[in-house]
Amino acid sequence: MNHEHYLQSSYNILVVALSFVIAMVAAYTSFELANRVKASDRELKRFWLISGAGALGFGIWSMHFVGMLAFHLDMEIHYNLLLVALSVVWALLGCYGGLFFVHRSERTIGHLMIAGQLMGAGIGFMHYTGMEAMEPVEITYDPFLVLLSMVIAVTASIAALYLAFYSNVNNGGSSVIGKLGFSVLMAVAITGMHYMGMNAASFLPDSYATINSSITYYIDPPFFTLIVAIFTFIMFAVLFFTIFFDRRANQQQTMKGAIFEAAMDSIIVTSEQGVITNVNHMALVFLQRSKEEMIGQSAASFLSRLGQIDQLVGYRHEQVMMVGNGDEKIAEVTVTKVKAELGTEYIIYLRDMTEQKKFEQQMQETNNRYQSLFHSSPLAIVVHRNSQIVSINQEVLNIIGASSMDEVIGKGIDSFVACDEMESVQQIIAEMMETKMNREVAMKELKIYDVNGEERWITTKSNVIKINEEDYIQTVVRDITEQRKAKQTLHHMAFHDSLTGLPNRSLFDTLAQAVIDKKKGQEEEFAILFMDLDRFKQANDTHGHQAGDKILKEVARRLQNAIEATDILSRFGGDEFLLLVRRGSEDDVYEAARRLQKAIAEPFHVHDHEVYLHASIGISLYPKNGSTLDTLIRQADLAMYETKKAGRNGIIFYNESMQAHTTRRMLLEDGLRKAIANGEFELHYQPKIVLATGDITGMEALIRWHHPELGMVSPGEFIPIAEETELIIPLSEWTLGEACRQNKEWQDKGYPKVRVAVNISSIEFSQRSFVKTVVRILQKTGLEPQYLELEITESVAIKNIDDVIEKLEALKKIGVAISIDDFGSGYSSLSYLKKLPIDTLKIDRSFILDLSQDQRETSIVRAIIAIAQSLNLSVVAEGVELSEQVKILEDENCHEVQGYYFSKPLAVGQFEEWYENKNRPKKEGMAVL
Known part of the structure; x- marks a missing residue:
């Protein structure tokens, strides 16, 4: 520019x-x-x-x-x-x-x-x-x-x-x-x-x-x-x-504020008029209040003596005050007067003395207690020196049963301590007096004898004390005699059956294993007996569980009286018992088993009734059948199972062929789980005939199983297994559905509309959804309810009678017919027959078997028919195989019969062919096995 x-x-x-x-x-x-x-x-x-x-x-x-x-x-x-x-x-x-x-x-x-x-x-x-x-x-x-x-x-x-x-x-x-x-x-x-x-x-x-x-x-x-x-x-x-200077003042103020807030005591600052101007964190915690509640309030509102605040300056005093949460606390109050820029201020220091006062009070009470401890303490205390008792209190007298202290003071502790315990006690006393140890020395359990010579158990805690500059040992004694008895009782309960008092399985295993361990390498033999009570379940269901428990107690007592002192008896569970018999020969073992059966065979008296039971016993021998306890018990169990199959109330020794049966049972159980899905079941139908006309009034559906490996399996063999494993529920539902479906199919083909009867197991009937299951199957198959008959056994009918009646009435309401199967084989009672809404009684085949030869059987059948007629019930006789049986049943006015005399159970095609040949009118009826 x-x-x-x-x-x-x-x-x-x-x-x-x-x-x-x-x-x-x-x-x-x-x-x-x-x-x-x-x-x-x-x-x-x-x-x-x-x-x-x-x-x-x-x-x-x-x-x-x-x-x-x-x-x-x-x-x-x-x-x-x-x-x-x-x-x-x-x-x-x-x-x-x-x-x-x-x-x-x-x-x-x-x-x-x-x-x-x-x-x-x-x-x-x-x-x-x-x-x-x-x-x-x-x-x-x-x-x-x-x-x-x-x-x-x-x-x-x-x-x-x-x-x-x-x-x-x-x-x-x-x-x-x-x-x-x-x-x-x-x-x-x-x-x-x-x-x-x-x-x-x-x-x-x-x-x-x-x-x-x-x-x-x-x-x-x-x-x-x-x-x-x-x-x-x-x-x-x-x-x-x-x-x-402002920074220095701020630093000082900050430092004062930090000290104020970090103080361990509660601090409150007030104006000359006693209005709170500041309060630290500890004061807020102590008083259980917020800062907003405190600032601007009069300090006298919670410190009553601050009305004369000048008189409190320089002194300490204690005051009880109410804090924010309603609790009372004791505080040591100190007031300091200071000159501030804006005038006079009072700094109030509050020190929480609540716990300290409690502690001082507790210490005072403790001192008072200790002063009278020796004579009024609930603990038993003994002071002794050189193993000589110099002082005791009343509780010691109570433990040892003495009436006065003169009976005890001056005696040696060996007068009461058991001899086998004295050596260890003397050793502990010597160590304590030598080392002057201050710590307590405890003995967990020590056996002593009271003045009457009775055994007692105590625990002790001892320490060295000074009395007139002399060393003594003070021992606190606790009587644990009752606890030890309780412990022994608990031990007994842990290893004994609570009902019968017999050793349980755990204790039996321990004792039996000890016998095996002792006999290894020796030629001595012993036997394991596995015993199951026959018909106990029926007795338990009939007379109630209390009666069943009473029977089991009596069984245990009889068995204990029938065995020798060296034998080991145990309740295995339920109505099963295990016995280890130390015998040298099979004859001796068999004789021991016969004594057990004889003891059980005597009648049991329950509710003014006599109940008769029997015992099925299986036996395995050591070392002939095995060398381990589990093996011997399992083999005895197999032998007992064979006894059950053979008719019960028997004694069978284990042999190797029984193992094959076990293998077969496992195959059946495994096969049952797949049989329905694989289509291995089929139903055979056995007709029911009206004696007066010879017409078919219905059919009973009977299940058959074609096992892929074992061939045809009898229902008597696989039905119990199905019930034990609860596979009977899906099996029964399949049977019921298939029977209804087939009956509906025959009706659609023009066959007469008759009932198909299906046997219902107790397990299936006890299901809460049983009635709904029946209704669902009828709806699914389209079969009208009046063409279905359900057969239940007497044991099912009398169990939980109210529930049974409720279900049967529901079934009757929709039109399903009900019959009692195997009538007369169980605990028959006219009282429940009157209550049950049933249509038919089926006479058990056991009464028909000897009908032509035994007049008593004829009388029983006549009575059953008379009962049925008096109750307006139909009667069906099962198992009719001879013309003589047919003649007798006709004479006794039996309504219907079924059995091999007329036809065996037939497959679907065979049944249709048989029916066509018979060419008879059709009515109604049917059941399942």
């Missing part, structure tokens, strides 16, 4: 340097003030905000004005004081506006940008207003440099505010070197803006300008520079001292 007509200018380097120092001090001060604003309480923030704005604004203005005074032109310059003052106002307003925005609670980047622009604008306005104060000159500006100077001002302001309030640098903990570094950078930025603005200006003499002497003065640059600099540094010194 051409400056030929412009005034020549120059700078005083020292004054320029001074302006830079002023800028640096102002920047440093701004950082310190930032810390004060951030660290101050809410009440002091406004003070520090105004102070900071004033210090920073005046510092920047001082730097600017000193910089102006460093600038020399070729003419004398005057300054308009109003504009100079206005420039100061711009600096102060810009700094206050910037600080105000950055102290907003949100403190976002947007606020930072607004604050920087305000502060930068204030600095810019300050600079160019100060330039306008120069007279009499005309100033022109380079717009680009002016804009650049404003950008520098805004940028420097944003940077300063960011460093002071947004970054982690100036957080009150930065090093002095770091702050100086930032101060230098800020000073460079601020002075850079100033001198950029000066460089943007060109000065021309203003010949037309007039100087108003009232507001415009000539300022001697060196002198005024010195005055401004001194005043600035004094102001900053005062400010730094203020900051320093």
Whole structure:
């Protein structure tokens, strides 16, 4: 730019340097003030905000004005004081506006940008207003440099505010070197803006300008520079001292606050009037209150004696007070009076003495107890020296059964301790007296004898005590005789059957294994007998479980009387018993088994009735049949099972062929689980004939099983297995469904509509959903209910009679016919026949078998028919095979018969062929095995 007509200018380097120092001090001060604003309480923030704005604004203005005074032109310059003052106002307003925005609670980047622009604008306005104060000159500006100077001002302001309030640098903990570094950078930025603005200006003499002497003065640059600099540094010194002392005061206040909050005692501060002004954390915990509940309240509201607070200063006293949760606590209260800036304060110290008082009270009570412990303690205490008893209390007399202390004091402890225990007791006493050990020495169990010579058991705890400088042993004794008996009882219960008192399986295994271990390598033999009571289940169901328990107790008593002392008898479970017999020959073992059967055969008297039971016994021999206990028990069990198959009430020794039976049973059980899915079952049908006309009145459906490996399996063999494994439930449902389906199919083909009878097992009938199952099958197959007959046995009918009647009535309601199968073979009773909603009685085949030869059987059949007729029930005779039987049944007016005399059970095709040949009318009936 051409400056030929412009005034020549120059700078005083020292004054320029001074302006830079002023800028640096102002920047440093701004950082310190930032810390004060951030660290101050809410009440002091406004003070520090105004102070900071004033210090920073005046510092920047001082730097600017000193910089102006460093600038020399070729003419004398005057300054308009109003504009100079206005420039100061711009600096102060810009700094206050910037600080105000950055102290907003949100403190976002947007606020930072607004604050920087305000502060930068204030600095810019300050600079160019100060330039306008120069007279009499005309100033022109380079717009680009002016804009650049404003950008520098805004940028420097944003940077300063960011460093002071947004970054982690100036957080009150930065090093002095770091702050100086930032101060230098800020000073460079601020002075850079100033001198950029000066460089943007060109000065021309203003010949037309007039100087108003009232507001415009000539300022001697060196002198005024010195005055401004001194005043600035004094102001900053005062400010730094203020900051320093404020920081020290804050540190002290913080330290006092930390000590106040960290104190282990509860501390409450009140005004001279007793109003709470502060409270520490421990006091809040102790009083169970919040700070809001405490501040502003009178301390006398919960410390009643504080009405005379001056009288309490310097003293300690205890007070019972109610805390926030309603509990009472004891506190030691100490009051201190202090002079504070705002007046007198009282500091109240509360020390929780509740637990200590409880402890002191407990200690006092403990001391009182110990004073009378020896004679009133519930514990038995003995003091002895050199194994001689010198003192005892009443509880010791109670244990040993003595009437007075004279009977005991002066005697040796060996007078009471069992001989086999005395050696260990003397050893312990010697060790205690030798080592003077303070710890307790305990003996878990010690056998002694009372004055009557009866055995008792005690536990002891002993320690060495001093009496008149002599060492004694004090022993606390506890009588555990009853606990030991209880322990023995529990031990007995753990290894004995709770009902019969016999050894249980666990104890039997232990004792029997000991016999095996003893006999290994010897030629001695023994036997394992596995015994099961025949017909016990029927007796239990008929007379009730209490009667069954009574029978089992009596069985155990009889068996114990029938065995020898060396034998081992155990209740295996339910109505099964195990016996180890130490005999040398099979004949002796057999004779022992016969004695057991004879003992069981005697009648049992239950509820004015005589109940007869028998025993099936299986026997295995050691070492002939095996060398391990599990093997011998399993083999005896197999032999017992063979006894059951052979007709019960027998004795069978184990042989290897029985193992094959076990294998067959396993095959049957496994096969049953797959047989239905594999289609291995089929139903055969045996017709029921009306004797009077020879017509078919129905069919009984009988299940047959074609096993893929074993061939045809009898129902008598697989039905019990199905019942034991509960596979009878799906098997019965299949049988019922298949029988209904086949009957419906025959009816659809034009065969007469007759009943198909299906036998129902007790397990299936006991299912709660049985009636729903029947209804579902009838609906699924489409068979009308009146063409289905369900056969149940007497044992099913009399078990839980109310439930049975409820189910039968539900079945009768939908039209299903009900018959009692095998009538007469169980515990028949006319009372339940009257109650049951049934249609038919089926006479058991055992009565028909000897009908033509035994007049008594004829009488029984006649009686059954008469009973049925009196109850309006139909009668069906099963197992009819001879013409003589048919003749007798006709004479006795039996309604219907079935048996091989008319037809054996036939497969579906055979039954259809037989029916076509018979060509007889069709009526109704049917059952399943």
